[in-house]
Amino acid sequence: MNRLWQWLPVSTTDRRVRVIAWASLVSQTLIVGTGGAVRLTGSGLGCPTWPRCTEDSFIATPEMGIHGIVEFGNRLLTFVLVIIAILAFLSVLRMRRERPELLRLTVALGLGIPAQAVIGGITVLTELNPWVVGFHFVVSAVLVALAVVFVHRVYRGRTTGELAVPPAVRALALATAVGAWITVLVGIVVTGSGPHAGDGGAARNGLDSELLQHVHSWPAYITFGLSVLLLVVAIRLGRAPLRRAVTGLIAVEIVQIAVGIAQARLGLPEILVGIHMVLACVLVALVTLSLLALRRSESEHPVAAQPVELAGVAR
Secondary structure (H helix, E strand, O other): OHHHHHHOOOOOOOHHHHHHHHHHHHHHHHHHHHHHHHHHOOOOOOOOOOOOOOOOOOOOOHHHHHHHHHHHHHHHHHHHHHHHHHHHHHHHHOOOOOOHHHHHHHHHHHHHHHHHHHHHHHHHHOOOOHHHHHHHHHHHHHHHHHHHHHHHHHHHOOEEEEEOOOHHHHHHHHHHHHHHHHHHHHHHHHHHHOOOOOOOOOOOOOOOHHHHHHHHHHHHHHHHHHHHHHHHHHHHHOOHHHHHHHHHHHHHHHHHHHHHHHHHHOOOOHHHHHHHHHHHHHHHHHHHHHHHOOEEEHHHOHHHHHHHHHHHHHO
16 A cells, blocks of 8 residues: 555656546546437436346346446446546545645546436436436536546646736637537537437427527527637737637537538437537537636746746756
């Protein structure tokens, strides 16, 4: 145990921490994809109870067929997330005094996993109530955003609290983020009214799906316009971190708009709906990164850069 403690990073976020941080972000996004596969294959009640898969077994039985395998496989992925969360916590434990924000982020991400398991259980016990299913996705998106913050802090250090852009640009970025989240939330409601319930007998929210598709597009196009304006401003300011984040955001928005139009015209094919779901989390990730790029971090602060410059002079 002492050897393990001595092996853990002490004061710097080395390669081990960076790999684990990326693993956290990728896994939080991946489980959205597998959760979407559960719904889109009609396997939402493949394991009809919780926490067991059946009344007598914690694992799927051969009699349950492919639906049981898909649903149980998604549940198993939760244990992968737990392992990654434990590793993330341990990787920053010895630097808790120098980097307390990293420890808080790993704790938040770790607590989010059992919370999601409970919400998933409620989803099954309520026979895929569309509002509970939607809340399940919202929490996943929040965890993706927290994982992005974790990765950013690992690479860039703590934020100094100093704005790197004028207040008006910050307001524009916040408006873009609000637009992105509204788009995602309306999209969740649209999904709750559509045909992909996760099971043939699952209830729908009873709203007009065709009308909601149009309502969903309004904040999407507004957010796209705000993103383009934000990119223009970032280029003029010469703020490279913001420019890169917003460029990625616009690229995902373009793909999302194309996928959204295609799935509406093709009758919501499962593969396109699944891609749309995963890209929604990527969208949340990039809009979070855009907000993080508004403030200076320790790695780019003049005070932080001074020892490096002095070292260069000394050589």
